[in-house]
Structures are given as C-alpha cells and as structure tokens.
Amino acid sequence: MADHQEVTDEFQVGNAITVKERRRKLFTNKSDNGYRTSNWSHVVFEHPATFDTSALEPNKKEEIIKDLITFTKKQKRRLRKKQKRKAEKEKEKEANGKEVNGAVKENGEDAKHSASNANDVKEIGDVSH
16 A cells, blocks of 8 residues: 555656646647648747746735645645545445456355356357358
C-alpha cells in the first residue's frame, strides 16, 4: 500500500510540473501556410503580465491570495475524501466477492461453473457446415 501511495504521489507531482511548464497556445482559423490541410493555426501565448506585476493594492492582493489558498485547500480536502470513499467501496466490493471474468467468486468457486443441478447446464450440440 505504501509503495502504491508513493508512486501515486510522484505521479501527481510530475503532473503538476507538466501543467506548470505547459505552454499556452492561441489558435486562429486562418492557416499561415497554403499547404496545410487544417484551417487552424496557432502561436505560443506568452503574456508578460503575472500576478506579481498586476496593478493591485497590496491589501487587495493579499486578500485574493488568501482566498485562492483557502479555495485550493478546500478542493484538495474534497478530493481526498472522494478518493477515500472510492477506496472504501473497492475494499467493500473485494470483501463481498471478487469478480473473475464477469462472474463473482463465491466460496472459492466460480459462479459460472457452480451449477446446482443438471437443468442449469446447457449442452451445445455439434454444428457442422
């Protein structure tokens, strides 16, 4: 379980880095080259404005930063609760019976192959062409 959690954490960190370093693109529907098959073309969007360089009062900027941090914490908490509920449901499902090729295992036997009497088993006749 701990190894799985470590891998999951590393994967999430990797995704966060990828998202942070992602280059934004602006698309237009006019191709810049007559040889393209698509009418869409793009340019990399690099805007010089950042939150640090925005013209806001320092108090207002602090308030916005606090709101963003609070929102992020709440969202992360909601996601963790959702993941926990999902994991609990999976454990409960495992405890009640395991699925094997579409059939639920019951008492160590496949439900597909545990026919209680001869009427439950269909015989397949020879089909010759």
